[in-house]
Amino acid sequence: MPDxxxxxFVVGVLxxxxxxxMVLPLAVSLYYGDGDTPAFVWSLLITAxxxxxxxxxxxxxxxxxxxxxxxxxxxxWASAALAGALPFCISGAIPSFTDSLFESMSGFxxxxxxxxxxxxxxxxxxxxxxxxxxxxxxxxxxxxxxxxLAVLPMLGVGGMQLFRAEVxxxxxxxLTPRIKNTAEILWLVYLGISVLEAVLLWLGxxxxxxxxxxxxxxxxxxxxxxxSESIAAFHSRYIEYVIILFMFIAGTNFALHYRFMFKGQxxxxxxxxxxxxxxxxxxxxxxxxxxxxxxxxxxxGCETAFRESMxxxxxxxxxxxxxxxxxxxWGSFPQVLLVLLMIVGGMAGSTGGGVKxxxxxxxxxxxxxxxxxxxxxxxxxPMKIGQQVIDDSIVSIVLAFLLAFGLLLGGATxxxxxxxxxxxxxxxxxxxCLSNIGPGLGGVGPADNYGWLPAAAKWLLLFLMMLGxxxxxxxxxxxxxxxxxx
Amino acid sequence: MPDxxxxxFVVGVLxxxxxxxMVLPLAVSLYYGDGDTPAFVWSLLITAxxxxxxxxxxxxxxxxxxxxxxxxxxxxWASAALAGALPFCISGAIPSFTDSLFESMSGFxxxxxxxxxxxxxxxxxxxxxxxxxxxxxxxxxxxxxxxxLAVLPMLGVGGMQLFRAEVxxxxxxxLTPRIKNTAEILWLVYLGISVLEAVLLWLGxxxxxxxxxxxxxxxxxxxxxxxSESIAAFHSRYIEYVIILFMFIAGTNFALHYRFMFKGQxxxxxxxxxxxxxxxxxxxxxxxxxxxxxxxxxxxGCETAFRESMxxxxxxxxxxxxxxxxxxxWGSFPQVLLVLLMIVGGMAGSTGGGVKxxxxxxxxxxxxxxxxxxxxxxxxxPMKIGQQVIDDSIVSIVLAFLLAFGLLLGGATxxxxxxxxxxxxxxxxxxxCLSNIGPGLGGVGPADNYGWLPAAAKWLLLFLMMLGxxxxxxxxxxxxxxxxxx
Numbered sequence: 001m002p003d004x005x006x007x008x009f010v011v012g013v014l015x016x017x018x019x020x021x022m023v024l025p026l027a028v029s030l031y032y033g034d035g036d037t038p039a040f041v042w043s044l045l046i047t048a049x050x051x052x053x054x055x056x057x058x059x060x061x062x063x064x065x066x067x068x069x070x071x072x073x074x075x076x077w078a079s080a081a082l083a084g085a086l087p088f089c090i091s092g093a094i095p096s097f098t099d100s101l102f103e104s105m106s107g108f109x110x111x112x113x114x115x116x117x118x119x120x121x122x123x124x125x126x127x128x129x130x131x132x133x134x135x136x137x138x139x140x141x142x143x144x145x146x147x148x149l150a151v152l153p154m155l156g157v158g159g160m161q162l163f164r165a166e167v168x169x170x171x172x173x174x175l176t177p178r179i180k181n182t183a184e185i186l187w188l189v190y191l192g193i194s195v196l197e198a199v200l201l202w203l204g205x206x207x208x209x210x211x212x213x214x215x216x217x218x219x220x221x222x223x224x225x226x227x228s229e230s231i232a233a234f235h236s237r238y239i240e241y242v243i244i245l246f247m248f249i250a251g252t253n254f255a256l257h258y259r260f261m262f263k264g265q266x267x268x269x270x271x272x273x274x275x276x277x278x279x280x281x282x283x284x285x286x287x288x289x290x291x292x293x294x295x296x297x298x299x300x301g302c303e304t305a306f307r308e309s310m311x312x313x314x315x316x317x318x319x320x321x322x323x324x325x326x327x328x329x330w331g332s333f334p335q336v337l338l339v340l341l342m343i344v345g346g347m348a349g350s351t352g353g354g355v356k357x358x359x360x361x362x363x364x365x366x367x368x369x370x371x372x373x374x375x376x377x378x379x380x381x382p383m384k385i386g387q388q389v390i391d392d393s394i395v396s397i398v399l400a401f402l403l404a405f406g407l408l409l410g411g412a413t414x415x416x417x418x419x420x421x422x423x424x425x426x427x428x429x430x431x432x433c434l435s436n437i438g439p440g441l442g443g444v445g446p447a448d449n450y451g452w453l454p455a456a457a458k459w460l461l462l463f464l465m466m467l468g469x470x471x472x473x474x475x476x477x478x479x480x481x482x483x484x485x486x
Numbered sequence: 487m488p489d490x491x492x493x494x495f496v497v498g499v500l501x502x503x504x505x506x507x508m509v510l511p512l513a514v515s516l517y518y519g520d521g522d523t524p525a526f527v528w529s530l531l532i533t534a535x536x537x538x539x540x541x542x543x544x545x546x547x548x549x550x551x552x553x554x555x556x557x558x559x560x561x562x563w564a565s566a567a568l569a570g571a572l573p574f575c576i577s578g579a580i581p582s583f584t585d586s587l588f589e590s591m592s593g594f595x596x597x598x599x600x601x602x603x604x605x606x607x608x609x610x611x612x613x614x615x616x617x618x619x620x621x622x623x624x625x626x627x628x629x630x631x632x633x634x635l636a637v638l639p640m641l642g643v644g645g646m647q648l649f650r651a652e653v654x655x656x657x658x659x660x661l662t663p664r665i666k667n668t669a670e671i672l673w674l675v676y677l678g679i680s681v682l683e684a685v686l687l688w689l690g691x692x693x694x695x696x697x698x699x700x701x702x703x704x705x706x707x708x709x710x711x712x713x714s715e716s717i718a719a720f721h722s723r724y725i726e727y728v729i730i731l732f733m734f735i736a737g738t739n740f741a742l743h744y745r746f747m748f749k750g751q752x753x754x755x756x757x758x759x760x761x762x763x764x765x766x767x768x769x770x771x772x773x774x775x776x777x778x779x780x781x782x783x784x785x786x787g788c789e790t791a792f793r794e795s796m797x798x799x800x801x802x803x804x805x806x807x808x809x810x811x812x813x814x815x816w817g818s819f820p821q822v823l824l825v826l827l828m829i830v831g832g833m834a835g836s837t838g839g840g841v842k843x844x845x846x847x848x849x850x851x852x853x854x855x856x857x858x859x860x861x862x863x864x865x866x867x868p869m870k871i872g873q874q875v876i877d878d879s880i881v882s883i884v885l886a887f888l889l890a891f892g893l894l895l896g897g898a899t900x901x902x903x904x905x906x907x908x909x910x911x912x913x914x915x916x917x918x919c920l921s922n923i924g925p926g927l928g929g930v931g932p933a934d935n936y937g938w939l940p941a942a943a944k945w946l947l948l949f950l951m952m953l954g955x956x957x958x959x960x961x962x963x964x965x966x967x968x969x970x971x972x
Binding site: 066067070155156157331332333335336337339340343363364366367368369370371372373374375376377392393395396397399400401402403404406407410413414417418420421422423424426427473476477480482483 | 552553556641642643817818819821822823825826829849850852853854855856857858859860861862863878879881882883885886887888889890892893896899900903904906907908909910912913959962963966968969
């Protein structure tokens with residue numbers, strides 16, 4: 001049995017932090033005066049009160065064990081999503097609790113799947129609500145960077161040991177100060193790049209409000225926009241290229257950005273095999289998509305075809321989900337290609353979702369190794385990524401992760417189909433939520449939204465978002481017998 | 487470099503055997519007098535001449551090494567498909583060479599995907615041709631039983647060591663006599679069950695010709711029929727239940743049938759964990775499908791709903807592909823459920839395709855083990871199926887197999903989409919051929935055929951059938967550097 005007192009304390013601190021963060025959308029709501037101020041005051045007070053109450057549970061010791069680690073991670077995202085739903089619900093902007101929670105979970109998991117659509121377009125929402133909606137992305141992104149580069153490697157989830165941030169920190173055995181140190185440095189990187197993007201977007205003609213919201217959405221590879229047409233609403237090539245660049249940056253391991261920004265190691269990117277493969281996949285996909293668009297859409301023009309192709313490829317592969325075109329009407333090949341990129345996702349240690357580029361590399365290496373083993377059954381062939389030998393136990397958990405991903409995808413598609421949702425939509429919604437992308441296929445494609453789905457489907461999908469975002473095993477382990485046994 | 491002289495000799499013997507087998511359809515063609523007799527005479531002569539020529543290459547030694555083993559398996563299926571295509575092509579029944587080879591490969595891989603359809607219905611084909619078409623299934627099934635229970639375990643492909651036939655045989659180290667012994671016993675089982683089915687179908691009112699052809703299709707989990715409407719054409723509940731039973735039997739490990747029939751071990755089925763899971767999946771899927779059909783198709787009647795549900799579930803899961811209903815119009819849930827069953831497939835050691843039930847069990851165990859490892863990182867947890875401890879190297883190749891299956895599925899879908907085929911059809915054709923089922927989704931669904939696809943798609947799909955049928959790695963290894971290096 002895990003010790004719940006420690007867990008509850010950490011969740012309490014998180015809620016106090018979120019309450020403090022709600023001051024920002026509160027300020028936005030006061031500035032624009034759309035009538036959503038009371039909702040933020042109430043949300044802030046409730047979150048602070050619950051958070052404060054939880055922190056009163058004194059910790060028995062300062063150490064957090066393995067089981068408590070898993071519980072803290074899962075409960076943190078669940079609590080954040082609940083707190084984040086309060087402003088949507090209380091303001092009446094999203095009257096249904098299920099919808100509010102869906103939107104908030106979609107925000108904190110940096111998914112970007114939205115229930116807002118034709119009947120309740122984002123344009124009719126109060127500014128404070130939209131700001132908070134985008135801000136949940138950015139806060140979720142902070143959490144993910146911390147999680148993937150500091151917490152999960154320690155918990156041994158999904159082979160994340162591979163992607164540990166090699167950031168200097170106290171080498172003492174206590175985990176807490178090291179996590180704190182790593183977090184501070186990485187958040188500084190995250191904040192720095194965010195400020196740069198916001199300034200560049202503002203220079204391109206976006207309002208301060210829009211540039212803040214879209215920076216939140218980009219840097220977290222989230223995808224919530226303040227316009228129904230997403231990035232296409234701005235009709236600006238400059239803005240589209242800026243967003244492409246920053247989606248690409250957000251899909252890159254933040255430990256590399258740290259080494260570049262703080263140590264001046266320019267070659268750190270090229271030295272990373274995962275980065276080279278990430279770049280390769282984006283380039284090859286863009287080229288294929290460009291060729292397809294040029295040959296099937298006569299008169300489109302090279303620059304437009306290039307920009308549209310690259311935007312959708314980078315947006316989907318980094319699992320951001322911003323759109324400048326409805327690729328569902330482009331034809332069969334773009335759909336299949338983008339679905340494959342949805343599964344791949346961004347780099348480990350980025351804010352991107354999916355199974356991560358490095359796991360695909362490891363899978364390809366494993367298939368190659370098994371082929372060699374067939375010919376040379378007596379020879380021991382170690383798994384390597386570059387010069388680094390990968391331990392068998394890590395290979396094994398990475399393969400198990402990939403297969404668990406497949407099982408969840410199949411299971412969720414079946415359950416959605418059982419609710420009467422057509423096969424393409426059921427699959428599209430499952431992959432889009434599990435990989436934390438947002439737009440899927442069919443009825444939840446790039447030109448659609450999730451509002452029309454039955455409530456049961458929304459609950460399933462928001463659980464799927466959390467599973468995907470927390471590298472599956474972190475959540476699944478809570479449902480295993482071993483977790484609860486003494 | 488493998489020694490090609492041995493390989494060529496074995497392929498020569500196989501061709502001589504096939505030439506001898508062609509006497510049967512030749513006799514059928516003489517009896518019915520549809521004008522296809524010359525085609526069989528020519529095919530027989532060509533096959534015998536080529537086979538005889540190849541056997542003249544004397545063997546250097548009698549031993550066949552590991553590399554030669556892989557090459558023999560792959561070349562055997564490729565040569566059989568080529569020889570099998572001769573009667574289709576020469577008779578003019580299927581004028582195009584690509585189509586003839588597609589049909590023949592589909593036969594020998596026990597897939598059952600056909601290019602015959604509305605424009606060239608099976609009913610217009612000569613009897614000899616139809617007999618040969620169905621017979622390629624049965625011969626392919628013989629090959630698969632030998633392959634999965636005797637050859638692949640020795641080659642170490644895809645963890646097939648797990649499913650080795652525990653059939654008595656000389657315990658000498660030489661492989662050849664053991665394979666021969668195992669093969670003879672298992673083929674006796676295969677033949678015995680086939681005769682039983684043919685008699686039961688004949689008693690149900692089928693002609694001798696139809697009962698032979700449908701027995702070939704059932705026992706090999708193939709799916710070619712002599713009627714455009716498949717089994718629905720017979721309008722007989724009795725025949726449908728007989729086919730359900732024998733598809734189920736054909737999807738079961740033949741080593742279990744051997745133990746039951748030759749040793750009288752009735753409990754051998756229930757003792758097999760894989761058999762219990764195979765049965766469980768069929769029962770649960772039938773119940774779900776039945777419930778769905780009863781609730782969505784008012785007035786259908788319990789027996790009809792039960793029979794239709796069970797038939798499609800057993801037909802798809804055993805990868806036979808016979809049909810009594812167009813489940814594509816049933817709705818979303820039946821489609822998704824059947825697609826999942828397509829991936830699972832039959833038991834290892836059966837004539838069924840797919841990834842095999844035991845590999846899914848191993849995958850589920852692996853996910854459970856990884857969850858336990860997260861909580862107890864210091865404890866060594868062995869992988870077990872029942873009481874049997876599974877070696878790490880087998881776990882690793884089984885997981886790699888599952889992932890390679892996924893990679894091929896994604897890759898083939900992409901290539902088909904690139905040829906302009908819609909996404910659902912591209913995915914459906916890929917899974918139906920890789921799992922050796924036959925009917926897929928969309929344009930190649932249960933009411934459609936493969937005739938309309940472009941030639942490039944047919945070549946890709948026939949290669950996919952061979953990959954799937956030969957447990958992927960057997961074929962992939964031929965493309966690896968290690969195979970050709972000294």
